Amino acid sequence: MAGFLWVHIYLPFAAFYFFLNHAGVDNLGLPIGIFYTSLLSPLFYIWLYLEGRRWLTTNLLLILSPFILAHAAMGIENPVEYLRTLAHWWAVYVTVYAFCWALSKCRSLDRLFDQLILLNFCAAVLGVILRPTPLQALFWMNTQPIIGGPDVLRLNLLSTEPSAYAELMFPLIIFATLRLLHETKRRNGTYFMMIAFPFLLCQSFGGISIGLAAIGVSLMVGYRQLLSSRKSRIRFFCLAIATGALLLTPNPISQRVLQVAAGNDGSTQGRTILAYVSGYTVASSKSLWWGVGLGQSKYIDFSYLGFGLEGHIPNFIAGFLAEFGLISVAVVLVVECYLFYRTKVHLNSFRLAMFAVAFLQQFTGSYGTDIQIYLIWFLAFYPFLPEFDLNQGLRVEVSRP
Numbered sequence: 001m002a003g004f005l006w007v008h009i010y011l012p013f014a015a016f017y018f019f020l021n022h023a024g025v026d027n028l029g030l031p032i033g034i035f036y037t038s039l040l041s042p043l044f045y046i047w048l049y050l051e052g053r054r055w056l057t058t059n060l061l062l063i064l065s066p067f068i069l070a071h072a073a074m075g076i077e078n079p080v081e082y083l084r085t086l087a088h089w090w091a092v093y094v095t096v097y098a099f100c101w102a103l104s105k106c107r108s109l110d111r112l113f114d115q116l117i118l119l120n121f122c123a124a125v126l127g128v129i130l131r132p133t134p135l136q137a138l139f140w141m142n143t144q145p146i147i148g149g150p151d152v153l154r155l156n157l158l159s160t161e162p163s164a165y166a167e168l169m170f171p172l173i174i175f176a177t178l179r180l181l182h183e184t185k186r187r188n189g190t191y192f193m194m195i196a197f198p199f200l201l202c203q204s205f206g207g208i209s210i211g212l213a214a215i216g217v218s219l220m221v222g223y224r225q226l227l228s229s230r231k232s233r234i235r236f237f238c239l240a241i242a243t244g245a246l247l248l249t250p251n252p253i254s255q256r257v258l259q260v261a262a263g264n265d266g267s268t269q270g271r272t273i274l275a276y277v278s279g280y281t282v283a284s285s286k287s288l289w290w291g292v293g294l295g296q297s298k299y300i301d302f303s304y305l306g307f308g309l310e311g312h313i314p315n316f317i318a319g320f321l322a323e324f325g326l327i328s329v330a331v332v333l334v335v336e337c338y339l340f341y342r343t344k345v346h347l348n349s350f351r352l353a354m355f356a357v358a359f360l361q362q363f364t365g366s367y368g369t370d371i372q373i374y375l376i377w378f379l380a381f382y383p384f385l386p387e388f389d390l391n392q393g394l395r396v397e398v399s400r401p
Contacts, residue, residue, distance in 0.1 A: 008112045013102060018116055018168055019123070019158055037371060041091035044098035051101065060093050067324050071293035074286060078299055085295030088369060096374045100382075103375075109384050113175050117195045120169070123157055124198035155201035163365060166199065166207025167372045170214075171379055173199050174353045177215055177239075178388060182349075184234075206271070206364055214356035218349040221390065271314050271365040279318030283325055291325035316362035316373060323368070332362075336377075343381045350388040354380035 008014075020036055048056060061068075064086075076082050106112060127139030131153070140153045141162055159165035176192040199207070282300045286292045292300060297313060313319045320328045336359065340346070345355045358376040366373045 008108065008115055010102060010106050010112055011115050014112055014116055015119060017099060018120065038088070038091040038095050041094040041098075045094045048094070048098055048101060053097070053101065056094060056097060057090065060090060064089070067290060067293075067328065070287070070290040071296075074290065074293075076293050077296050081295040081299075082293055089294065092369045092371060092374075096371055096378075099371075099375055100378045103378065103384075104382060110175070110179075110387075113172055114191060117172050117176065117191050120157075120172070120198055121194035124155060124201060127155055127157060128201075152203065154203040155198055157198075162202040163204045163206055164372070165202045166204035166211075167361065167366070167370075167376075169195060169199050169202075170207070170211060170357050170376060171354065173211055174214060174218075174357070175350060175385070178218060178349055178353065181219075182388070206361075210357055210360045210364070213360060214353040217356045218353040221346060221349070221352060272363075275313050275315035275318040276321075278313050279315065279321040282313070282322035287325055289325045289327050291321065291323045291328065294323055297322050312367075314365060314367060316366040316368060316370065319368045339381050343383070345380055347391050348383070348385070348389050350385045351380050351383075 017037060045056065068086075071082070103109075123139075130136060130139060136153075139155060139157055141156045142153055154162040156162045156165045159168060172195045176188070176195045180188045180192045199211070280288075282297050283291045285300050297319075313322055317329055317332075320332060340355060343351075345351045354376055358373055358380060361373055361376070
């Protein structure tokens with residue numbers, strides 16, 4: 001009982017990120033893309049400076065310097081907006097670095113995940129209770145204007161949208177699933193159900209499909225360890241049957257799947273095909289190799305495409321293509337592949353699943369200043385949760401960020 005009541009020292013920090021990492025929108029007083037956590041970047045910078053990390057700004061400018069010089073040589077449409085967006089990138093960089101630095105010092109990450117799962121489950125239950133009340137808008141979003149079709153209420157708690165909420169839950173749902181397959185204890189099953197409940201209520205087709213793909217990749221690589229016992233195989237087949245039943249019986253999730261398969265889901269199209277066409281159009285208006293520059297997409301008129309994505313491209317890779325060009329896309333993919341082999345991601349089922357999530361997510365959504373996707377990358381590349389190592393004899397040494 002005492003162990004259950006023990007509160008992880010980083011729980012307030014993690015809860016702040018999980019529940020208040022809200023991207024500002026017009027009705028909340030912040031420009032689109034700026035997270036509330038980013039507003040604290042000056043405080044994070046002071047803390048990191050005191051921790052001895054004193055070259056953050058210099059490092060960021062060195063990384064971006066080739067692109068800044070190229071954009072300056074080609075001419076910048078709105079220099080003020082360029083500097084404003086550069087400041088936004090600095091805030092995101094410092095915030096992500098601060099969270100990664102804190103995570104690198106974290107002990108008992110599994111306990112921290114468990115306590116976040118419990119808090120999130122309680123918040124989701126509260127959201128269900130308040131659904132028929134005037135407070136519904138605090139927890140639920142009607143996505144009918146976005147995806148079309150009938151009214152659809154999807155759980156998003158305090159997140160910007162249901163897909164962002166699903167992205168926040170990726171580490172928790174994958175951790176709970178892999179642990180359940182690894183150790184078939186009743187307690188592990190309880191925590192899996194507690195995180196699966198809100199994950200399904202957010203009805204994020206992209207989130208569910210990416211999560212299943214990531215777990216599938218881990219199972220293919222580490223099936224001998226994850227499915228070594230008879231109980232593990234039984235649990236796996238039960239989960240597979242439950243997933244099939246979810247997709248084949250009438251319910252909001254299966255209806256959404258049919259909507260996506262029929263090509264009638266505006267949200268999925270906007271984050272994939274339409275985003276790439278828009279990103280290519282924006283970049284080619286000035287330089288396909290270097291892009292149009294930081295924050296300059298909003299000054300490129302591509303409304304004639306009729307996609308309704310003017311000023312904001314909801315796709316990580318497409319956004320980089322638009323503002324940094326093909327060179328940045330190549331650099332990002334090369335760095336990801338290098339870190340995959342350098343940190344031996346494939347030797348740990350949890351980290352491998354995190355890599356799969358981030359890799360797929362960058363092609364199907366997110367955006368360049370999304371704090372969440374960078375933390376998922378960090379969970380993939382840093383040696384967390386050694387109990388999920390597929391070869392217990394190997395340990396990966398990775399220096400702190």
